[in-house]
Amino acid sequence: MTAKEYIRKVYDSEDDDENLFSKSDLYLMSHDSKGKPLMYERIPSTTRKTLNLGNMKLLIGTRECPPVSIPIRFPEVLQYNGDVDFDMVPFSKRKRFLKKGYGIHFFEYDYLFVHQLSNNIDKVTIELMKASVVIAPDYSMLVGTDDEFFNVQSKWKSMLVTNHLQRCGISVVPVATWGDAESLKWAFTGLPKHSIIAVCGVGHSRSQGSIMLWNYALQELERQLEPTVIIVYGPETIIPGLHTPVKFIKDYITKHFRK
Numbered sequence: 001m002t003a004k005e006y007i008r009k010v011y012d013s014e015d016d017d018e019n020l021f022s023k024s025d026l027y028l029m030s031h032d033s034k035g036k037p038l039m040y041e042r043i044p045s046t047t048r049k050t051l052n053l054g055n056m057k058l059l060i061g062t063r064e065c066p067p068v069s070i071p072i073r074f075p076e077v078l079q080y081n082g083d084v085d086f087d088m089v090p091f092s093k094r095k096r097f098l099k100k101g102y103g104i105h106f107f108e109y110d111y112l113f114v115h116q117l118s119n120n121i122d123k124v125t126i127e128l129m130k131a132s133v134v135i136a137p138d139y140s141m142l143v144g145t146d147d148e149f150f151n152v153q154s155k156w157k158s159m160l161v162t163n164h165l166q167r168c169g170i171s172v173v174p175v176a177t178w179g180d181a182e183s184l185k186w187a188f189t190g191l192p193k194h195s196i197i198a199v200c201g202v203g204h205s206r207s208q209g210s211i212m213l214w215n216y217a218l219q220e221l222e223r224q225l226e227p228t229v230i231i232v233y234g235p236e237t238i239i240p241g242l243h244t245p246v247k248f249i250k251d252y253i254t255k256h257f258r259k
Helices: 003-012 023-029 038-042 045-059 091-097 114-119 121-128 149-167 181-185 208-225 252-257
Strands: 087-090 102-105 133-135 196-200 229-233 246-249
Touching (some): 114 121, 121 149, 181 208, 208 229
Parallel strands (some): 102 133, 196 229, 229 246
16 A cells, blocks of 8 residues: 555545535645655744654644553652752753852753753763753743643653752753643643742744743742742743732844844
């Protein structure tokens, strides 16, 4: 059976007569002869590198079976309420700053840290012991996909590494991450209450809808976790309805190109 024959067999079995094009026709029009989604070419190269990790690019255009309810137990993450008044350096630039007086964060593209955490966690742990504080890894979450597996897995991996580093005696600030509005149902599950919590504040201002989701997510984070301080990696901005003290860390673009 050829790829086209398979597509027509699977998709056309669900078609109705009201559609102008069959589902298999729509699939074949949006993919090349090798089954690669055409929209993949329009995705920014940096996003493509993230999607390449673990073959997550295959999610684009992938059909999925009906959802199932699987209980998830996230690794334990302890609160941190120590000092955070340090110069914060991204993980990929850490080599010259692994010493007291500096903090290390992971607010950068996943491909800049995923392989090191996956393949050299023991070496990375020894390195991070030299820093004054570490902000937990911020694994990316996808927006616009029905598949929650990738996003839940990102949260699980972040909490696993956080747990490991904390057990090794490293001061680690927990990170909260979310994707779309649906992810807020579980995004803060397992994170500690009454702790400093860090979030990424870059990339949410592309539309009015994303700004509204960003503000709502922070309010929900405040309601569920009652954090002592929220660290935001990104340009300073007013966050309406938020009562928790906020500490901003200048992102790379703001720090180096926007004076």
